[in-house]
Amino acid sequence: MSSFLPTEQRLxxxxxxxxxFPLEPAVLIRLIKHIYKRVHDDANAMxxxxxxxxxxxxxxxxxxxxxxxxxxxxxxxxxxxxKSANITRLTNELCDKGLIARHASDEDRRKVSLTLTAxxxxxIESFLPDVCALLERQVSGLHxxxxxxxxxxxxxxxxxxxxE
Amino acid sequence: MSSFLPTEQRLxxxxxxxxxFPLEPAVLIRLIKHIYKRVHDDANAMxxxxxxxxxxxxxxxxxxxxxxxxxxxxxxxxxxxxKSANITRLTNELCDKGLIARHASDEDRRKVSLTLTAxxxxxIESFLPDVCALLERQVSGLHxxxxxxxxxxxxxxxxxxxxE
DNA sequence: CCTAATTAGTACATATATGTATTATTTACA
DNA sequence: TGTAAATAATACATATATGTACTAATTAGG
Numbered sequence: 001m002s003s004f005l006p007t008e009q010r011l012x013x014x015x016x017x018x019x020x021f022p023l024e025p026a027v028l029i030r031l032i033k034h035i036y037k038r039v040h041d042d043a044n045a046m047x048x049x050x051x052x053x054x055x056x057x058x059x060x061x062x063x064x065x066x067x068x069x070x071x072x073x074x075x076x077x078x079x080x081x082x083k084s085a086n087i088t089r090l091t092n093e094l095c096d097k098g099l100i101a102r103h104a105s106d107e108d109r110r111k112v113s114l115t116l117t118a119x120x121x122x123x124i125e126s127f128l129p130d131v132c133a134l135l136e137r138q139v140s141g142l143h144x145x146x147x148x149x150x151x152x153x154x155x156x157x158x159x160x161x162x163x164e
Numbered sequence: 165m166s167s168f169l170p171t172e173q174r175l176x177x178x179x180x181x182x183x184x185f186p187l188e189p190a191v192l193i194r195l196i197k198h199i200y201k202r203v204h205d206d207a208n209a210m211x212x213x214x215x216x217x218x219x220x221x222x223x224x225x226x227x228x229x230x231x232x233x234x235x236x237x238x239x240x241x242x243x244x245x246x247k248s249a250n251i252t253r254l255t256n257e258l259c260d261k262g263l264i265a266r267h268a269s270d271e272d273r274r275k276v277s278l279t280l281t282a283x284x285x286x287x288i289e290s291f292l293p294d295v296c297a298l299l300e301r302q303v304s305g306l307h308x309x310x311x312x313x314x315x316x317x318x319x320x321x322x323x324x325x326x327x328e
Numbered sequence: 329c330c331t332a333a334t335t336a337g338t339a340c341a342t343a344t345a346t347g348t349a350t351t352a353t354t355t356a357c358a
Numbered sequence: 359t360g361t362a363a364a365t366a367a368t369a370c371a372t373a374t375a376t377g378t379a380c381t382a383a384t385t386a387g388g
Contacts, residue, residue, distance in 0.1 A: 010226060011229060020292075020293070021296055024303075025299040025302065028315055029299065032196060033245065037320060039196060039325070042325075065173075065177045066176060072366080072367095081198060085346060086344085086346075087368095090344095108354070111365095111367085112366080132182075132184050132186055146320065149313065152190055154192065158168050160306070161203070247337090247376060248337080252337070272383080276339085290360095332386085333382105336381085337382090341377090341378085344373100344376085345373075345382070346372080348370090350369080351381090352368105355365090355366105357362090
């Protein structure tokens with residue numbers, strides 16, 4: 001399980017070779033990448049037995065987190081951070097599996113409504129215990145105070161990225 | 165540019181529906197995903213004019229950050245967080261572009277050495293100013309104290325993930 | 329030595345993601 | 359109204375990523 005140390009050493013060498021290279025920002029960005037890849041892989045491994053992958057999980061959870069269990073494709077893309085072109089394929093798969101249903105919207109006939117089916121809700125509730133356990137495990141090294149601090153800083157970071 | 169707020173509202177609803185759902189860990193993980201996607205997309209957009217993409221950039225920078233400008237495929241895969249199967253394809257592309265060179269190792273003939281060429285170094289030094297500017301911009305909302313704090317917390321997080 | 333187990337690297341099939349173009353509908357406003 | 363611009367969704371071609379299986383070389387144990 002690759003540690004972060006060698007990466008940091010490489011950034012130090014980079015900085016020697018190109019002194020303008022901003023070391024600390026680079027370390028932060030690499031840490032984000034490093035953590036993301038790990039989290040992504042862990043989630044995929046945990047979800048495999050349920051026959052879904054990480055992006056599909058994200059879509060299901062976005063619908064589960066919506067009062068009506070319903071979103072339009074564009075809203076769903078935005079919510080899950082997927083490019084809209086991906087949504088068609090992913091929602092096709094989820095439809096084939098019977099986890100969501102497509103309906104034409106009658107308020108605006110360009111739109112389509114995507115709704116969790118009863119089976120979709122049942123599927124979510126079947127894997128949620130595993131998801132909860134994974135989340136708890138992933139953050140288990142952080143004190144509550146650390147978590148609050150980290151959340152605050154990541155939100156600040158995220159807000160800055162959006163400002164551009 | 166999708167804000168993080170709706171995501172957080174959805175997590176709150178999820179938590180109402182499934183009270184065991186650990187809200188704060190989930191928020192942290194989603195923030196990581198959110199930031200990663202943004203950083204990844206920004207980097208790709210910035211690198212496009214140079215004819216390389218984010219993964220290729222990572223590989224080049226790993227070699228640039230190594231004293232000898234040389235790594236074996238497995239080391240490179242580990243350093244860049246890529247699956248080893250990806251390395252063949254990515255290094256093929258970089259070879260085709262003349263940015264790196266392949267040599268058989270004579271210490272262990274199973275191994276291959278991947279070395280930055282002079283053109284590779286020149287290419288890196290041509291885009292480094294843009295990379296530096298992007299990095300500075302991305303963290304520009306954070307005070308130095310925030311950055312140090314964030315680095316400390318992300319390292320703690322990363323270390324915990326590796327412990328599993 | 330010499331055979332079994334291990335390691336490095338890669339090829340190929342498959343899965344996943346993205347960009348661009350197309351169709352259908354709605355909205356704005358001349 | 360009626361016509362141009364905008365929006366939603368998708369299809370399709372292309373790009374990117376991953377898993378599995380294979381070859382070649384090395385190492386370990388008898």
